[in-house]
Amino acid sequence: MRRRSLIALAAVVGPGLLAGLSDDDPAGITTYSILGADYGYRLLWLLLLSTAALIVFHELGARMGVCTGQGLLGLVRERYGVRWAAFAMALLLVANVGTVCAEFAGVAAAGELAGVPRWIGVPLAAAGVSILVLRGSFHRVEHVLLALSLIFVSYIVSGLLAHPDWRAVGEGLVVPHLPLERQALVAAVATVGTTLAPWGLAFIQSYAADKRLRVSDLRYERVDVVVGAVMTGVIGLFVVVACAATLHASGQSIHDARDAAEALRPLAGSAASALFGLGLLGAGLLAAAVLPLSTAYSVSDALGYEAGIDDSFREARVFYLTYAVAVACGAAAVVAPGVPLVSILYLSQALNALLLVPLLVMAYGICRDRTLMGELTLGPLARVAALATIVLIAACVLALAVLTVS
Amino acid sequence: MSRGFLLSDLLGRWVSDAAGRELGRLRDLAVSPGRGGEVVGVLVRRRGRPDLRLPSSAVESIGDGGIVVRETARAGQPGEWLLLGRDVLDAQVIDVSRRRLARVGDVLLTADPPPLRVDQVDVGLGAVARRLGLRRLSRRLPDDVVAWRDLHLASGVGHALQLATPDATVHHLGADELAEVVARLPRERGRALLARVGRDPAERVRSRLRRRPRRRRFRRALRRGGDAAP
Incomplete structure (x- = not known):
């Protein structure tokens, strides 16, 4: 019986792990690195909070995908009408393409750490993820992406090589502490915000639907969601720990994940630095594959076209064209000279934040709709958890907006 | 009218x-x-x-x-x-005649001859553009309409009501076509559909789906003229 359950779990695993781990993208790694370098172990408790929010958030997505067999924007269109779906699609499209730029910028940074110029590394990465999705079957794509996720282990090893103070780590995790200064507040809300993204919710739902999971699979899918979110939190923790044990201890400040990898070399050894860089490459590649997929699913869902990795190009033109355009735009923006990359990244982050709360509220409304969700309609406890998460995220988005403007 | x-x-x-x-x-x-x-x-x-x-x-x-x-x-x-607004407009449908999944952009009604009835649904981008107020764009986009009788509704209420209707299109499909519809429906709805068609036809559909579990391979086989409907 136990063996049977494990086999069933193995067949279901994928959506939660991929959606969770792709949240640890280069932008996320940068946020965690800065958090560790600037505040040491003190703000680690935020990762517990964001992990809990991620579990609630992704469970909603998986529940909707499994129950309805539809993607998020398709359901938004069905329940809220074509205008809301078009609005969400337009924002998601711009925000996602901007974020794809960030993922390829991460790939470029990781390549340059190893001496590979970006004009070689980025087109290679773009071609690789495009061929994988355009030519591969659903199972092949999933297996390759899950294998790619193993690279994240390098962050754990890198954190261990930094010889952290485990007692301080434990204290930072369980004792909430927040310096009442602007920079610390920005770092705190950015940490929660970087873990949760609209594209992650859209991806897990569409991917679960594309995998054709059944209602009876949902209990295994919940395990997948929890494991994915916890792995995301654990990797974030080791990134913070690696930077806290080395950069914070020596009083160094950094601006991005590449700085962190370079700064680790004299402090924790070249192995830790190389592993950190390898992790950045893996994070960039995984997110560079998953984000355009999320975009393609969303556009196809909203416009009413077929969307499935197992569909051929002829059957799902909009799906594959959206994927290809998202990858091409993201890669071109990183390689082409004179592109205002920082402005693009800033705009995409702002759009992600702007879209997150309305999308969550709509997802919550869908999950409460018995006509759509049937027996999987949110129960009282799940409603409280979802509402608390929405309030937390809305507070973070509002705080970030106020702190950025003021 | x-x-x-x-x-x-x-x-x-x-x-x-x-x-x-x-x-x-x-x-x-x-x-x-x-x-x-x-x-x-x-x-x-x-x-x-x-x-x-x-x-x-x-x-x-x-x-x-x-x-x-x-x-x-x-x-x-x-x-x-x-209800056409609640259960059909913007809902997912399976176009049984062209074997594809689509979403209803608009519902076309006619009263010629009376009574007022649904004639077709528009599943094209033009209907979406028109409803978003992009009339000029919608005129440039080709129509993509499906006859009402060729539709199987995938929305919760629509699916259940159509299944309960003896003369609904899905009840008159061969095993291959039915397998195609089931392959596109969410798993639970596909199961409900098979429960309605009788044991033998359902088993034929299941055997087709088992032999070609993934859609891409299944459709290729259909295009090659694989198993004919019994």
Whole structure:
């Protein structure tokens, strides 16, 4: 019986792990690195909070995908009408393409750490993820992406090589502490915000639907969601720990994940630095594959076209064209000279934040709709958890907006 | 009522009685799956009062100025009603004739000849553009319409009601076509569909799906003219 359950779990695993781990993208790694370098172990408790929010958030997505067999924007269109779906699609499209730029910028940074110029590394990465999705079957794509996720282990090893103070780590995790200064507040809300993204919710739902999971699979899918979110939190923790044990201890400040990898070399050894860089490459590649997929699913869902990795190009033109355009735009923006990359990244982050709360509220409304969700309609406890998460995220988005403007 | 109507144009229009007294706005139109696409009921949204349910025979005229009805008539309980705005517009459908999944952009109604009934649904981008107010763009996009009889609704209410209708298209499909429909439906709905078609046809569909579990391979085999429907 136990063996049977494990086999069933193995067949279901994928959506939660991929959606969770792709949240640890280069932008996320940068946020965690800065958090560790600037505040040491003190703000680690935020990762517990964001992990809990991620579990609630992704469970909603998986529940909707499994129950309805539809993607998020398709359901938004069905329940809220074509205008809301078009609005969400337009924002998601711009925000996602901007974020794809960030993922390829991460790939470029990781390549340059190893001496590979970006004009070689980025087109290679773009071609690789495009061929994988355009030519591969659903199972092949999933297996390759899950294998790619193993690279994240390098962050754990890198954190261990930094010889952290485990007692301080434990204290930072369980004792909430927040310096009442602007920079610390920005770092705190950015940490929660970087873990949760609209594209992650859209991806897990569409991917679960594309995998054709059944209602009876949902209990295994919940395990997948929890494991994915916890792995995301654990990797974030080791990134913070690696930077806290080395950069914070020596009083160094950094601006991005590449700085962190370079700064680790004299402090924790070249192995830790190389592993950190390898992790950045893996994070960039995984997110560079998953984000355009999320975009393609969303556009196809909203416009009413077929969307499935197992569909051929002829059957799902909009799906594959959206994927290809998202990858091409993201890669071109990183390689082409004179592109205002920082402005693009800033705009995409702002759009992600702007879209997150309305999308969550709509997802919550869908999950409460018995006509759509049937027996999987949110129960009282799940409603409280979802509402608390929405309030937390809305507070973070509002705080970030106020702190950025003021 | 001699021309065609778009559901998206009708929803929200003012409904008034023959004396010109405004009763409310059109909330939805109902069809009964057992009666083809014939409109059987009209739902009028009234401010601060429950919706007014009228039989379609109460509709006297539909014009640019609004919809005129005889308020004296009352419709029965809408237990078996399929609401076009709620259950069909923007919902996912399976185009059985072209074996594809699509989403309804608009519902085309006709009253020529009477009674008012659903003729086709538009699943193209043009309908979406028109409803977003992008009329110039919508005129450039080609129509993509599907006859009402060739549709199987994938929305919760629509799917259940169509399954319960003996003359629905899905009940007359061969094993290959049925397998194609089941492969596109969410798993639970596919299972409900198979439960309705009888043990032997369901087993034939299952064996086809088992042999070619992934859609891409399955469709390739269909195009090659693999297993013929029994």
